[in-house]
Amino acid sequence: MKLYGYYLSSAAFRVRIALNLKGLAHEDAPVHLLRGGGEQFVPEFAALNPQNLVPVLLDAGRPLTQSLAIIEYLDETHPQPPLLPTAPEARARVRGLALAVACDIHPLNNLRVLRYLKRDLEIGDDERDGWYRHWIALGLAAIEQLLDGDEATGTFCHGEAPTLADICLVPQIFNAKRYDCDLEPYPTVMRVFDACMTLDAFAAARPESQPDAPD
Amino acid sequence: MKLYGYYLSSAAFRVRIALNLKGLAHEDAPVHLLRGGGEQFVPEFAALNPQNLVPVLLDAGRPLTQSLAIIEYLDETHPQPPLLPTAPEARARVRGLALAVACDIHPLNNLRVLRYLKRDLEIGDDERDGWYRHWIALGLAAIEQLLDGDEATGTFCHGEAPTLADICLVPQIFNAKRYDCDLEPYPTVMRVFDACMTLDAFAAARPESQPDAPD
Numbered sequence: 001m002k003l004y005g006y007y008l009s010s011a012a013f014r015v016r017i018a019l020n021l022k023g024l025a026h027e028d029a030p031v032h033l034l035r036g037g038g039e040q041f042v043p044e045f046a047a048l049n050p051q052n053l054v055p056v057l058l059d060a061g062r063p064l065t066q067s068l069a070i071i072e073y074l075d076e077t078h079p080q081p082p083l084l085p086t087a088p089e090a091r092a093r094v095r096g097l098a099l100a101v102a103c104d105i106h107p108l109n110n111l112r113v114l115r116y117l118k119r120d121l122e123i124g125d126d127e128r129d130g131w132y133r134h135w136i137a138l139g140l141a142a143i144e145q146l147l148d149g150d151e152a153t154g155t156f157c158h159g160e161a162p163t164l165a166d167i168c169l170v171p172q173i174f175n176a177k178r179y180d181c182d183l184e185p186y187p188t189v190m191r192v193f194d195a196c197m198t199l200d201a202f203a204a205a206r207p208e209s210q211p212d213a214p215d
Numbered sequence: 216m217k218l219y220g221y222y223l224s225s226a227a228f229r230v231r232i233a234l235n236l237k238g239l240a241h242e243d244a245p246v247h248l249l250r251g252g253g254e255q256f257v258p259e260f261a262a263l264n265p266q267n268l269v270p271v272l273l274d275a276g277r278p279l280t281q282s283l284a285i286i287e288y289l290d291e292t293h294p295q296p297p298l299l300p301t302a303p304e305a306r307a308r309v310r311g312l313a314l315a316v317a318c319d320i321h322p323l324n325n326l327r328v329l330r331y332l333k334r335d336l337e338i339g340d341d342e343r344d345g346w347y348r349h350w351i352a353l354g355l356a357a358i359e360q361l362l363d364g365d366e367a368t369g370t371f372c373h374g375e376a377p378t379l380a381d382i383c384l385v386p387q388i389f390n391a392k393r394y395d396c397d398l399e400p401y402p403t404v405m406r407v408f409d410a411c412m413t414l415d416a417f418a419a420a421r422p423e424s425q426p427d428a429p430d
Contacts, residue, residue, distance in 0.1 A: 051357040
């Protein structure tokens with residue numbers, strides 16, 4: 001398998017964690033999102049993904065896009081260890097937590113959006129950072145409530161093994177730390193984050209450990 | 216089943232379509248997102264969903280949040296007719312198309328974001344509408360490319376029956392029309408949209424047909 005990603009992309013980070021949890025080797029194909037106007041816009045990459053977004057996974061067939069679709073694919077083609085629980089209601093809980101990050105925090109804070117705020121709406125850096133922190137704080141406050149006091153929450157977001165929910169949560173916390181967000185209001189979130197980071201699958205997927213990360 | 220929604224919410228619209236395709240009756244529990252500061256913020260609703268977002272589906276157990284998680288739950292608990300194809304690669308394609316709407320267009324244009332642009336960043340109405348149309352145009356252009364010329368595309372986004380991809384695409388086109396977006400550049404998208412709208416399951420789910428829509 002070949003993974004087109006970028007060390008700082010939290011969507012690519014998700015896929016790296018999933019591959020690691022499954023014990024699947026992959027070749028890295030770094031796409032530098034900032035260099036030369038952005039390598040995601042070169043025709044070779046746009047042919048793989050007209051959305052000009054990472055990650056893209058090449059397995060046997062067509063290029064696979066969208067981190068959550070890729071991870072569900074990996075879970076279906078390599079079922080062990082499972083990244084979703086078995087019961088439909090539990091699966092809905094895990095997917096709901098994952099989507100609370102993937103739909104309601106991350107899309108508001110990715111590179112193209114921050115660029116639009118700065119270039120097209122001429123928002124200053126302080127206001128842009130305030131925007132970034134606003135959506136993280138709103139999202140994490142809700143996730144804290146969804147985790148805290150729900151008996152389905154265990155060492156991880158759902159029970160005693162990492163799931164798709166943890167895979168989405170951890171890269172979001174890395175982003176939050178990069179923007180100096182106050183994480184003290186989210187003790188359950190941070191307890192889960194710390195538990196995840198003791199696992200090699202998560203630790204090895206971190207941005208600074210990727211081949212395209214600066215020295 | 217009880218669906219907390221709002222007639223103009225495209226995430227609730229998705230769940231309405233899925234329920235209709237499955238032939239599942241449901242009770243509507245309208246949550247007026249604009250009235251009195253927003254009914255999504257009243258404690259009774261926040262207890263169902265600390266994200267203060269619709270839709271929420273009440274079935275047997277815990278409240279289910281996030282439209283895509285809800286729809287996957289419905290597909291797992293009521294498999295006929297299926298909303299995803301069988302092969303993992305095909306499922307990844309359908310989920311990828313759905314997420315291209317649900318992660319990369321819709322979250323940028325929902326009510327709370329438009330409010331933040333106006334109230335906190337003091338963006339004018341024209342710039343706000345430009346923002347709205349920008350993310351729709353960018354997203355639909357990519358989806359047009361993903362659909363056009365891919366032999367997996369049929370009458371619908373994937374083959375000859377509606378899937379999760381169509382369920383996400385149709386409400387997004389309703390939003391695009393509401394903001395007078397130019398849809399001519401997306402002939403394949405619009406052909407699929409028109410095919411969907413011939414089906415009762417889609418037509419009955421449209422905003423203006425909901426009990427909470429204004430006369």
